[in-house]
Amino acid sequence: MTVTATIRIQQADFDVAQEIAALSKGRTDVGAVVSFSGICRGSEQGEPIAALTLEHYPGMAEAEIARHADDALARWPLQGLTIIHRFGRIAPGENIVLVVTASAHRQAAFEAAEFLMDYLKTNAPFWKREESARGTNWIEAQDHDDAAAARWTKS
Amino acid sequence: MKLKYFAWVRERIGKAEEIVEPPAEVRTVGELIRWLAARDDGYAHAFEKPTVIRAAIDHAHVKPDAVISGAREIAFFPPMTGG
Numbered sequence: 001m002t003v004t005a006t007i008r009i010q011q012a013d014f015d016v017a018q019e020i021a022a023l024s025k026g027r028t029d030v031g032a033v034v035s036f037s038g039i040c041r042g043s044e045q046g047e048p049i050a051a052l053t054l055e056h057y058p059g060m061a062e063a064e065i066a067r068h069a070d071d072a073l074a075r076w077p078l079q080g081l082t083i084i085h086r087f088g089r090i091a092p093g094e095n096i097v098l099v100v101t102a103s104a105h106r107q108a109a110f111e112a113a114e115f116l117m118d119y120l121k122t123n124a125p126f127w128k129r130e131e132s133a134r135g136t137n138w139i140e141a142q143d144h145d146d147a148a149a150a151r152w153t154k155s
Numbered sequence: 156m157k158l159k160y161f162a163w164v165r166e167r168i169g170k171a172e173e174i175v176e177p178p179a180e181v182r183t184v185g186e187l188i189r190w191l192a193a194r195d196d197g198y199a200h201a202f203e204k205p206t207v208i209r210a211a212i213d214h215a216h217v218k219p220d221a222v223i224s225g226a227r228e229i230a231f232f233p234p235m236t237g238g
Contacts, residue, residue, distance in 0.1 A: 038238055054237065055162055057230060060214035085237060097238055117238060123216065125230075126237025127162035138163050141234030 005069035005081040009061050011088040013095055023080035023102040030079050034109040035100045036117050042092035044139065049092065050131040052139075056087040057125035068119045072101075075115070076108040083116065085126065115152050122149040156223070158191075160201070161232035164208065167201035177223075184210045185219030187229065201231075209234060 008014075016037050024030045040052050065083055073081060080102035090096055099116045103109040128139040159172045181190045185205065192202035202208060210217050211230045223229060 056237070057159070057161055057211070057214075057232070060211055060230065063214040064216075121238035122235060124237045125161065125211070125232065125235055127233060128236045129162070138233065139236045141236050145238075 003073055003078055003080060005066070005073065005083060007062060007065050007069060007082075008084045009056065009058070009065075010084065010086060013086070014084050014098060016095070016098060019082050019084065019098060019100050023082060023100055027079070029104060030102045031104045032106040032109040033080075033100065033102045034106070034113045035098065036113050037095055038097035038117075040090045040092050040094050040096055044130050044132070047132055047134070050133075051089050051091050052096070053089045053129045053131065053136075054087045054096070055127045055129065056085075060125045061085065061087075064124050065120065068116055068123065071119075072112045072116055076101075076103065076112040078103050078108060078112055081112070081116075083120075085120070085124065087126065118145070118149040118152060121145045156226050157228045159228060159230040161230065163233055164201045164231050168197050182222055182224065183219065184212070184217055184221045184223060184229070187223055188219070188231070191231075207233065 020033055020035050024033050043049060069081055069083060078101055082100040084098040086096055099113050101109040101112045122145050129136055130139055157172060157174055160168050165171050177187060177190050181187050188202050188205050188208060191198045209232055212221060212226045213228055
């Protein structure tokens with residue numbers, strides 16, 4: 001059976017438990033579900049922040065995430081895949097991103113989730129701006145995120 | 156062709172999108188960046204470090220040597236910080 005990824009780019013929050021349950025409910029072929037939730041921290045480099053605002057590139061965000069979802073589905077034997085990324089203003093403690101992978105065994109589910117998060121960080125067209133007492137600042141990309149994505153490149 | 160700008164590239168240029176018709180000798184994404192940077196101080200500021208700027212043609216990432224002929228939409232933005 002062909003597995004289709006569920007991809008949503010949305011301003012609204014999402015329910016992590018509900019998304020996890022949706023991938024395994026009523027099935028007996030799923031033996032492992034891995035979920036990663038990215039949550040807004042209340043500080044950035046030691047400074048408290050009031051909120052993050054995520055800007056995105058509508059159209060390309062969906063296309064780019066779909067390309068990586070297809071890569072993951074081709075690379076690992078997944079039975080289900082859900083990716084949700086929020087945009088707009090997000091307060092500390094709120095959800096930003098969710099990746100849920102379902103497979104017969106844990107290794108594929110773990111690896112695919114990590115692969116997708118590494119690529120989302122460096123390739124999905126989203127930009128975070130922090131609000132703090134010092135004003136608003138665009139968050140800078142981290143070299144270690146590029147390194148994390150690069151390790152999945154097939155040699 | 157339509158150009159789109161995001162994050163601090165958008166803020167420095169002062170607009171989110173525009174239609175441009177670069178001259179025929181502007182053939183690649185890198186040449187388009189140089190042509191735009193010469194327009195005014197805002198563009199010059201946005202593109203002051205061309206190696207930092209990322210580009211996409213029709214919703215797919217491209218390198219500076221990508222040819223722009225036939226592109227409907229080209230976007231310029233800083234390194235991504237989602238996830």
